[in-house]
Amino acid sequence: MIIELRATDKLRGPKALDVGPILAAVVQTARDGSLDLARLRVVCDWVQYKQNFRESIDLRTIVPSAFETARADRNGAGGTCASYELAIDLRRSGAIDVSAELTRALADPDRSAPSGRQYLEDWGPGAASCIWDFNALYWKALALWEQATGRGYEQALPGGESDARNLAAARELILKLFAIWDDLAARRALPEELHILELGVGNGNQARIWLDEFLRLDRELGKDYYRRLHYLMGDYSPHVLERARANVSHHAERLSCLTLDATRPSDTLGFLRYKAFLVYISNVYDNLPTDEVVRLGGHLFHVQVRAYLPGPAAERIGEGLGVPPDQVPGLVTRLLRLGPEVLAEALPERFSTLLAAVALWRDAWEALRLEERYLPLEELDAYEVAPGIGGEALLPILETEGDTRMHVSNGAVASFVDTLPLLHPLGVLLCHDLFVTDPHQYAGGFKGPGKYDGSVVNWVNGPLIQAIGGRRGFDVGFAPFAHRVGANVMTLTASVRE
Ligand SMILES: C[S@@+](CC[C@H](N)C(=O)[O-])C[C@H]1O[C@@H](n2cnc3c(N)ncnc32)[C@H](O)[C@@H]1O
Structure with missing residues (x-):
């Protein structure tokens, strides 16, 4: 098992994060689990964006290349040659039960059991994900979003305002x-x-x-x-x-x-x-x-993503709209295609006001996560x-x-x-x-x-x-x-x- 601790300032200084207990929990859980430890790598990051697309702990499949699969078949190992990457967000590790979360993540590496996750798309490269439809909708319907949140977009930029409005820079x-x-x-x-x-x-x-x-x-x-x-x-x-x-x-x-x-x-x-x-x-x-690429052991991989709403969030959103959780992705897809105004007009029985459609938008965006897997990039x-x-x-x-x-x-x-x-x-x-x-x-x-x-x-x-x-x-x-x-x-x- 390889453990990679991405360098972050949070590992330094008097208030340095103590990663000892996290790493001990990783080793313990991995040892107790059934995954082949030689096929497990662990990456610890500090995900500084409080709002992001990850769970605190995620498991990613590293899909074997055609060559590895053929070799495994020849050796009679069948489809068991996938490897896995366990991704841990150090920033949130203090707020969760690390052992319980690790056990959850490692329990079903191939996601054969139903997880309650409601998927918004099939696997694809990052640049093709529906997160970009959300992004475009944000700019297209910015006034509605800002009205609902009471925040202007500039407040979210680094430093709370855009450097575009710097007078000295303009003069120069x-x-x-x-x-x-x-x-x-x-x-x-x-x-x-x-x-x-x-x-x-x-x-x-x-x-x-x-x-x-x-x-x-x-x-x-x-x-x-x-x-x-x-x-x-x-x-x-x-x-x-x-x-x-x-x-x-x-x-x-x-x-x-x-x-x-x-x-x-x-x-x-x-x-x-x-x-x-x-x-x-x-x-x-x-x-x-943007897409992302990964190099592991000298081999190249393309990061593929699949957007989903976690089960509890899909249930909560569905309850508010009077639909079962598995109908929520369909509504979100229509929202992305039509925008909140047209959606509210098209489905008045679900959205009594425009604000209700904006609420679906905001709730879905907040809950939205990306599953990831690494696909071999054999022909660059x-x-x-x-x-x-x-x-x-x-x-x-x-x-x-x-x-x-x-x-x-x-x-x-x-x-x-x-x-x-x-x-x-x-x-x-x-x-x-x-x-x-x-x-x-x-x-x-x-x-x-x-x-x-x-x-x-x-x-x-x-x-x-x-x-x-x-x-x-x-x-x-x-x-x-x-x-x-x-x-x-x-x-x-x-x-x-x-
Ligand atoms: C974060 S804002 C930056 C606005 C301004 N330049 C500033 O610094 O405050 C991003 C801007 O890029 C626009 N934008 C994003 N993707 C775009 C695309 N593919 N084509 C054209 N404009 C895009 C958005 O509509 C928005 O106006």
């Missing part, structure tokens, strides 16, 4: 742009229209602060660039876009709003090719769909990270770390690669987000998925983005966000290599 950026434009103007190479693009605009605070400051500096320095400015705001939620537009209505003449998918900006913004002097993206990459070149980017792009990063588990950041990679062609040769893509900047960080703590209110958060695989940008002739750098001390947020900049 604008002055850099002025310098580039002055230089181009002196060479008579400055285009008449000066394009700036923002993807994933939220409440529009970034746009407002940026445009207000732009206008102020433009007047103060007598530049006359504001008149030529074209600020494009792109988001996949019409509701969010409308809200952002209202927030910057005093700049309406300089503004265009576009409904688009940030993972495929070129579909809508083809006209912007080589024209954008700045593409600004904050707290969006960590909100785009057949795997696609993003359109046109094969799985072999992962190899250099996977190989630096030995055994590891990391995000593929499929949505972020797709967005990044499809945004680069929009940049003017002197343009810059600037992105504030939660980036892993060294593959080694994956060994040092949990990087998602977590829940931010109604949306999903995953740290973004910075080294992968850097390598992919590098191959396309872009310099990609990371720096801690300069205008707030102690933040996890990093700033990525990408510009054409000189």
